[in-house]
Amino acid sequence: MILFSDEHYTQENCTDKYRIGVVLKAMDSEYCLSLKSGVEKAADELDVDVLVVNPLTEKDVRQQNILIEDTLNSNVDAIVIVPCDSYNTEEYMELAEEKNIPVFSMDTDIYGKDEIYVGSDNIEIGEIAGRYMDKLLNGKGLVAVLTGTLLQSPHVERLEGFKDYLECNTNINIVYEEEAYCSFFDSSQKTKEILDEYGNIDGIFCTNATMALGVIDRLEFLKPNKSVRIIGVDTQTDTIRKIIDDKISAMVSQDGYDIAYETMQTVVKYLNGEDIEGNLYIENELINKEKAEKYLITNK
Template sequence: MTKSVTLISALLCMTTLHLSCNQGGTGEQGQTGDSKKLVVGATMLSMQNEFIVNIADEMEKKANESNVELIVVDAEHSPLKQIQQVESFIAQKVDAIILNPCEVEASSPAVAKALAANIPIINVNSATSAKPTAFVGSDDVESGRIAMKYIAEKLGGKGNVVMIHGYMGQAAQIQREQGAREVLKQYPNLKLLAHQTGEWDRAKGMALMENWIQSYGNQINAVFAQNDEMGMGAVKALTDAGLKDKVIVVSIDAIPDALQAVKKGTLDATVFQNAQQQGTMAIETAVKAAKGETYQKETLIPFQLVTKENLSNFMNQ
C-alpha cells in the first residue's frame, strides 16, 4: 500500500509540474507568460493611395518580424477622423502610434494628444507643424527639385509647364511645390502655365489634364505631377488627345504602374521614394521609442530619379 501511494503521489507531482511548465513556458507567439507584446497603432492618410498602401504593407511585414501587434486604420484624407483615431489608440493604451498625416496643420492636434498621453508618436512619410517623437520619411523639397530639374534640362530651359498638386495643405504637396518653384526661379524662360490640385488621384489628374488640353493645347510642353497616380492620369489624357509624344511628363513615387510606363516610354521619368525603408524604419523607431531605447529623431531616405537608363535598378524594389 505504501509503495502504491508513493507511486501515485509521484505521478501527480510530475503531472502538476508538466502543466505548470506549459502554462508558464513559451507559447505559439514565442512569448513567455509574463512578457508583453508591444501594440502599435497606425493611422494612414488613405488606403486608396497605392504608395501609402505600400508603406503600410512594409510596416506590417516588419511588425510581424518583430512580434509587434500592428493596428492599421484609414483616415480617408480626413484630419478630423485622424485625430479621432489617435484618441482611440490613446484610449486603447497602445505602446506607440505611427501617424501618416493628412495635413500639416489640421493633423497636428493628433501629435499633441499622443505626447500629452506620454505615448511616442512617429510621423511617417509626411510632416506636421507639431513636432512628433520622431520623423521617418524623405525630403519632399528634394523630390520637387529633382523632377523640375529634369524637365528644365529636357526642355533646354525654355517652355511651358503645368503642375498637378496633391492635396492642398499636406506636407508633400507644400514641399514638392517649393522644390519645383526653386528650380523654376533658376530658369526665367521656363513658365508655369497653370497649376491646380488633382488630390493625389489618377482620375482627377486625368480630368484636370483634359481641361488644360482644352484651354492650352499645344502650348503645354511639360507636366509635373506631384505623384505617380496623377502623372498616370495626365499620361492617359495626353495619349487620348494625341499629344503625348510632344509633352514631357514627370511624377513622383515610382509605383509599379509608373515604372512600367517609363519602360514603355509613356512616362518620361519618375522619382523613386522608398516605401520599403519608410515602413520598416517607422516600425523600428516606434519599437525603440516604446521600449525607451535610443532612436533617431529624424530619418531621411533620399529620393532618386528614375529614367529608362537606370530603370533596371528599380524594377524589383
C-alpha cells in the first residue's frame, strides 16, 4: 500500500505489514522522481506499507521538518529521510530516539548522527569529476563550480572531492564557486556571471544534473567564443542526450531508483533483525560520450 503527497498524508488503518515513512525533497527533477519510483517499486515487491511525503521546494527546511515529525507520530516502524538540511536535525532525531524508531538517510546524509546512510560516496564523485576535468584541460586552466545548497551533504562533499583533486594533482584554478541551489534558472543566471567575469573560463562543474542543464541553456544563448567543458552529476536521460550531442562533456552516474530500492531493502532487513553495519554506498562511474548510449538504453 503506497500513499503519496506533496504536503501531507492520510493515515491508514494498521496492518500486520511493516509501515515505513519516507520523507523526500521536492519532486522537481528526473532524479528526485526516480527516488520516488524506487521507493514505490520496492514497497510493492517487499510487501510493506509506505507513507511518502515531500515539501514543495527543496529550500523549505521548516516544512520538511514538520513532515518528518508528523511521520514519526504516525505509528511507523522506521523512517527514511532525504534531508533538505544535513546539519540541523536535533529535534526530529531526538523524537525518533524517544519513540525508538530507526532512522535511515537516503541520498543525503544526516551529519553527526548515528543513522544508516544509503547513497553515493560523494567525495568520490567529486574526485571522479576532478580527474576527468584534469584530462579534458590537460592539467591547466580556469574552472567554475556551481553547487546545490551547502546545507546538504552531497554538495558539500562533491565540492570537497573536486577541489581536493584539482589542488593536489593539477594546475587548474577554481576562480568561481557559488551555490545555484539545484535550480535551472539560478545556474543559468550564474553562468552569465561567470562569462561576464571570466570570459576565458575553460570548464564548469555542476554538482547535480539540473544545474548542468541550466548552464548549457545559457551557453547556447550566449555562444561564447571558446568551448567550455561541462561536467555534472546524476543519471538522467536529458543530460545523457546532451552528452551524445556534445553539449555536456560528462556526467558522474548516480541512479536515484537504485539508491531508493537499496534503501528500502536495507530497512526491511533491519526490521527483520539482520545486522546492518555502517553506511551502504552505490557505485558511481563517469558517463562520457563512449558510455552515453549504453546508459540511455538502460534508462529508457
